[in-house]
Amino acid sequence: SAVISQKPSRDICQRGTSLTIQCQVDSQVTMMFWYRQQPGQSLTLIATANQGSEATYESGFVIDKFPISRPNLTFSTLTVSNMSPEDSSIYLCSVGELQDTQYFGPGTRLTVL
Amino acid sequence: GQQVMQIPQYQHVQEGEDFTTYCNSSTTLSNIQWYKQRPGGHPVFLIQLVKSGEVKKQKRLTFQFGEAKKNSSLHITATQTTDVGTYFCAGRGGSNYKLTFGKGTLLTVNP
Numbered sequence: 005s006a007v008i009s010q011k012p013s014r015d016i017c018q019r020g021t022s023l024t025i026q027c028q029v030d031s032q033v034t035m036m037f038w039y040r041q042q043p044g045q046s047l048t049l050i051a052t053a054n055q056g057s058e059a060t061y062e063s064g065f066v067i068d069k070f071p072i073s074r075p076n077l078t079f080s081t082l083t084v085s086n087m088s089p090e091d092s093s094i095y096l097c098s099v100g101e102l103q104d105t106q107y108f109g110p111g112t113r114l115t116v117l
Numbered sequence: 118g119q120q121v122m123q124i125p126q127y128q129h130v131q132e133g134e135d136f137t138t139y140c141n142s143s144t145t146l147s148n149i150q151w152y153k154q155r156p157g158g159h160p161v162f163l164i165q166l167v168k169s170g171e172v173k174k175q176k177r178l179t180f181q182f183g184e185a186k187k188n189s190s191l192h193i194t195a196t197q198t199t200d201v202g203t204y205f206c207a208g209r210g211g212s213n214y215k216l217t218f219g220k221g222t223l224l225t226v227n228p
Contacts, residue, residue, distance in 0.1 A: 005162070035214060046205065047160065047218045081163060096159060102214045104165075106207075111159045 006031055006099050008109035016115045017087055024083045025112045027097030032077035037098040037106065038070070047096065066083040087116045119210045123219030125135050127176045136193040137202050138222035140206035149189045150216065151180060153200040163191075198226050 007030040017023050027036065036053040051059040051072055059072035074080040084091055092115050101105035120143040130136055140149065149165045152160035164173055166182035166189060173180045177193045189208075193200055203223045207216040 037215075046220045047207075049215060052215070094159075103209065105150060105162055106216060107162055108152075108160045 005105070005107050006033060008024050008097060008099060008107060010050060010097055010109040010112050012112060013110065014113040014115075016117060018117055019088055021087055022083055022085045023087065024113060025095055025097075027080045027082070027109055029078045029099050033099040034077075034101050035099065036080045037074075038072060038080070038082045039096040039098060039108075041094040041096060041111075043093070050082070050095075053082075081112075084114065087114075089116045092116045119208070119213075119217045121206060121208045121217045121219045123206055123222060125222055126220060127223045127225075129216075129225045129227065130196050132198060132205070133195050136196050136200070136203050136224055138191050138206075140189045140208070140219050141210050142187045142210070142217075144187070144210050146186050147211055147213075149182060149206055151189075151191055152205045152207065153202050154205065154221070158202075160205060193224075194223045196226050198228050200224060201226050 009028045011026045038050040039047045040050055041047050049062050050070055051061040051063045053059050053074040055073050067070045069085055071083045094111045094113050096111045097109040098106045122141045148165055150165045151163040151206050153163055154160045164180050169186050170184045171182040177194045181190045203221040206219045206223045
């Protein structure tokens with residue numbers, strides 16, 4: 005299985021600011037995903053990060069709020085823009101191949117004050 | 118869209134008792150995955166089921182995929198305190214590469 009790292013592991017941010025989360029994988033992967041997990045809740049897919057093109061966003065998530073980059077097959081970033089307390093969540097990077105297993109990174113625990 | 122229901126939401130057991138969580142999909146799945154998330158941790162992959170009627174075992178854990186590929190279960194025999202955590206199922210429909218997660222079952226074990 006792939007080894008996935010995320011930075012930062014946690015952060016406390018002020019309302020109105022932005023935070024960029026990095027996801028690094030130790031091998032090339034086809035699919036990279038970003039999920040949000042609100043406290044005590046299940047995982048919700050934000051978007052699929054596409055290498056060399058714009059990310060594919062799920063219903064309820066927009067590029068202006070969650071811009072995503074994927075410059076190559078091992079790295080992606082998610083920015084949470086103009087944050088509010090409602091954005092306090094765990095943000096998880098996940099990788100996998102098309103119909104195969106998905107593996108999750110350790111997550112970024114975000115608190116917005 | 119595809120929905121995956123998971124029950125129960127919570128389960129508290131005495132150490133040594135068995136535990137089962139169930140998942141039901143609104144549509145036929147191409148495969149289903151199970152994850153365990155310890156408190157404060159991230160989801161860790163347990164297993165993927167692909168074939169109709171498939172049964173897989175990992176030590177005290179038994180995973181089943183229904184004949185119609187619309188439901189699945191995870192059974193833990195003789196729970197231990199190390200089994201504590203939230204167990205999620207996640208299903209894939211048809212040719213869709215995306216996973217739809219159930220709400221999870223939080224298992225607590227009394228020593």
